[in-house]
Amino acid sequence: MPLDARTLCLGALDAGFNTGYDIRKAFEEGPFRYYQSLSYGSIYPALNALLADGLVTCTAHSQDGRPDKKVYTITEAGRAALRVALLQPLEFDRFRSGFMFAIAFAHRMAPGELSRLLDDYIRGHYDLADELARIEGVTLPGDRFLIRMGEEMCKAGARWIEENRAALENEIETNRAVAAPLRDGTHD
Amino acid sequence: MPLDARTLCLGALDAGFNTGYDIRKAFEEGPFRYYQSLSYGSIYPALNALLADGLVTCTAHSQDGRPDKKVYTITEAGRAALRVALLQPLEFDRFRSGFMFAIAFAHRMAPGELSRLLDDYIRGHYDLADELARIEGVTLPGDRFLIRMGEEMCKAGARWIEENRAALENEIETNRAVAAPLRDGTHD
């Protein structure tokens, strides 16, 4: 089961982010940004639904000028709902990569184009690894675990591409030399 | 830039999948399933849009009984559009993980719960690695490259968790022993 917006908001509230604005930052720049996303269009309706169900409470702090700051607090019922959601069987990681889709069409590219694509992909991995390595002040153990895991996997991916790209690039070149463009495969 | 439904359909057509039904299978069970997804609700409107823009042609093969099979063919303009889309700067991989979100709340879980969660996550990685290893009959070089890369990264992830889970589980246990309830800072 995928985690819905309400569960994600409950999690953010439990982690100490207590306004809609802060919750968004948690998913945009904060700790959750590496493995989940959530935008205003989902957050504010979700908070209203949670309030209606008694899973959170809300106190409006009126401040001069700016709109009232609505500070949300997760209730005991909310914590229970979060626990249930997180312990239910979860669907496996959902991974969507434009780079991989592009690489699947490597045989359609000129050598320089494929080379640049692979360079960019490797750099993307190393950049993210560096970013993760520079993160400081993480207090929650789970968070620290995930950040170090992400860093190692990024480096592993980058290294694998570096070690195997030559084989791919040579194969493409050889095939191009042998059999010019390529068939349009009607299969079945 | 994320790849839109039209680009994904163009790619599938170029790869030899030439009906809406076949395109869906390509993203559901076929080669693209590991790094992209696309459903009927996106495919059929996208094919109509591509047809209107002259990026594909369509010939209806009437077959007795079943609805007419609409066979689509990518045009030269379509191939050009696909090339442009794939060589444009791509956004980096988008990764969404319910497991990671759950692990971020490791400090909220009983030892057995965390243990089971990590077991499941490791198994998910190995299962996918095995599935990728069993794939045969892949002809396109880019595809083969990606499958082998995915297999290695899954195994790397599983191994990393196996090697580092004890540290996480011990840390959680130690913290729990020191400051029992943990809830949040405010006394109630």
Place this chain on the structure above:
DNA sequence: GGACGATATGTCAACCCGATATATATCAGG
């Protein structure tokens, strides 16, 4: 002083997924 970004709420169109509807053919099992 003016541009810009941060704070803070919220809405809206565009898009996408998952389920459903519609029909027929095939194939395994009772």
Place this chain on the structure above:
DNA sequence: CCTGATATATATCGGGTTGACATATCGTCC
């Protein structure tokens, strides 16, 4: 030989999400 499940093939629709926008004020840099 009938029945139910699965496969082929099209298409739509409700509901949820994203990304951009609207609104309004304050602080900061130049």
